[in-house]
Amino acid sequence: MNWYPVELHTHTQHSDGDFSVRALVEAAQRRGFAAIACTDHNTVSGLPELTVAAEQNGLVPIPGIEWTTYWGHMLVLGEQGYTDWRGIKPSDIDRAITAIHANHGLVGIAHPLAISSPVKTGYHWEFLVNDWDAVDFMEVWSRDRAPVKVQSYRAMQLWEQLLNRGCHITATSGRDWHREDRLPYAHTYIGTDGMLSTENIFTAIRQGCVCLSNGPLLTMKGRQGNVTLDIGDTAVPGSLEITWALQAETMQQDWDASQIIPEEVHLIHNGEVIYRCSLPDHQPVTLAVSEGWLRADLIGRFYEKESQIIALTNPIFIRSDAEYRLSSRDCYQNRPKSAIH
Numbered sequence: 001m002n003w004y005p006v007e008l009h010t011h012t013q014h015s016d017g018d019f020s021v022r023a024l025v026e027a028a029q030r031r032g033f034a035a036i037a038c039t040d041h042n043t044v045s046g047l048p049e050l051t052v053a054a055e056q057n058g059l060v061p062i063p064g065i066e067w068t069t070y071w072g073h074m075l076v077l078g079e080q081g082y083t084d085w086r087g088i089k090p091s092d093i094d095r096a097i098t099a100i101h102a103n104h105g106l107v108g109i110a111h112p113l114a115i116s117s118p119v120k121t122g123y124h125w126e127f128l129v130n131d132w133d134a135v136d137f138m139e140v141w142s143r144d145r146a147p148v149k150v151q152s153y154r155a156m157q158l159w160e161q162l163l164n165r166g167c168h169i170t171a172t173s174g175r176d177w178h179r180e181d182r183l184p185y186a187h188t189y190i191g192t193d194g195m196l197s198t199e200n201i202f203t204a205i206r207q208g209c210v211c212l213s214n215g216p217l218l219t220m221k222g223r224q225g226n227v228t229l230d231i232g233d234t235a236v237p238g239s240l241e242i243t244w245a246l247q248a249e250t251m252q253q254d255w256d257a258s259q260i261i262p263e264e265v266h267l268i269h270n271g272e273v274i275y276r277c278s279l280p281d282h283q284p285v286t287l288a289v290s291e292g293w294l295r296a297d298l299i300g301r302f303y304e305k306e307s308q309i310i311a312l313t314n315p316i317f318i319r320s321d322a323e324y325r326l327s328s329r330d331c332y333q334n335r336p337k338s339a340i341h
Contacts, residue, residue: 001209001230003189003217004034004196005251008062009075009110009139009174015040015066018179021049027180029057031254034196037062039075042085060196066110072125075137075174078202079105093127097134106202108137110174113154133167137205140212141173144183147214147308156309160271163293163315170208170232171314184259184303186214187251191231208232213250213311215260218298220244222316223284234317237291242267242275243284244296260310262300269294291320 011017012024019027021038028036036059038050047063054061067074067085071093076083081103083096097107112125129135140155141147162169173186191209192200204210209232211219222229223241244265248257267275267285270292275285276299287294293315302308 001191001193001219002196003191003211003219003247003250005032005187006035006037006060006062006190006201007033007175007177008037008064008077008108008172008188009039009066009142010037010177011040011066012038012046014038014043014046016178019177021046022053024177025050025053025057025059027177029059032251033059035060035062035190035198035201037064037077039064039066039077041066041068060198060201062198062201068122070122071127072112072122073110074127075108075110075139076100077106077108077205078198079103081105090126090128094130094134097131101134106136106205107134108139108172108205109135110139111142111151111155111176112138112158113151114142115151132162132165132169135167135169137170137172137210139174140171141186141214143174143176144181144185145303146173146186147302147310148305164270168208168317170205170210171212171312172205172210173212184214184255186212187254188212189217189250191219204232208314208317211311211313213298214302215248215255215257215310216262216298217247217250218244218265218296218311218313219247220296220313220316222294229316231295231313231316234319235289237289237318237320239286240289240294240316240318241284241286242294242296244282246279246282246298259303260300262298262310264299266297266299267294268297289318291318293317 012019012021038046044065050061064077071090083099114123140159146152172188175185189211190201190204221243266273295315296313297309298311300310
């Protein structure tokens with residue numbers, strides 16, 4: 001499995017960003033990203049330039065748009081067609097998501113629990129989602145210093161509540177990149193067995209093969225019998241062996257190793273810590289797991305704050321009714337939907 005840093009949430013002069021599209025791509029290349037999205041507010045006018053500039057700078061382009069409404073902001077990636085955002089009401093969102101999926105697009109909730117204001121009307125998610133399992137991804141971390149923000153704690157709680165109800169929603173981070181600065185940001189890492197491509201990025205997001213980090217990259221693998229499970233795959237209840245790995249040599253020019261200090265790895269099962277160890281221990285651990293999900297968190301000091309989540313994986317899912325040991329790569333399109341109200 002290869003892991004690539006990508007940025008899924010940006011803005012240029014085509015909406016309210018300071019970047020030209022080319023300047024955005026060049027900034028991403030300098031910082032070490034392997035792929036860059038352009039998600040301007042309610043416009044795709046920058047996408048032709050994105051494709052050219054990304055290819056010239058050796059990056060993978062991710063076409064997108066940020067639906068910006070009074071009821072919330074929604075990232076739409078890779079839609080092959082157009083779903084109209086104008087005039088959408090809170091009760092219309094399920095229909096809109098269905099239309100975007102019909103056009104092969106992905107849907108993600110941007111900064112779902114950010115604080116709105118008269119200046120930033122709609123910044124907080126208020127759409128009335130009935131089928132939460134139709135949402136492909138959610139920003140649990142957004143903008144700078146994400147691990148220590150109240151809206152991040154709330155977004156993590158919402159994500160875990162949805163996971164506990166059986167939803168398969170991928171956690172991402174969003175730089176919400178408008179201009180260059182020197183603030184600390186989290187990164188989204190895409191896992192793929194092949195070369196990075198736009199389609200492989202979309203596949204990884206759908207499957208949940210995604211990790212987030214403000215510093216070192218934390219990844220994990222599971223094992224049941226002779227079967228190896230990647231992040232986003234599905235296990236069955238029972239004995240599950242977990243191995244994790246930590247990579248410090250990633251995006252080093254984009255985080256301060258003197259201010260972000262990893263100390264422990266926690267394994268989280270259905271929202272509860274069931275195992276913890278101090279670093280540098282990284283031996284496999286065998287756990288008894290019930291139906292639900294399991295992820296790994298990297299805990300440590302984030303600037304002045306102790307005991308913060310500084311990196312996390314998306315879950316391995318655990319389902320007693322699954323076709324045993326079919327990975328999410330095989331069964332994603334056939335997984336059942338969960339109507340969450």
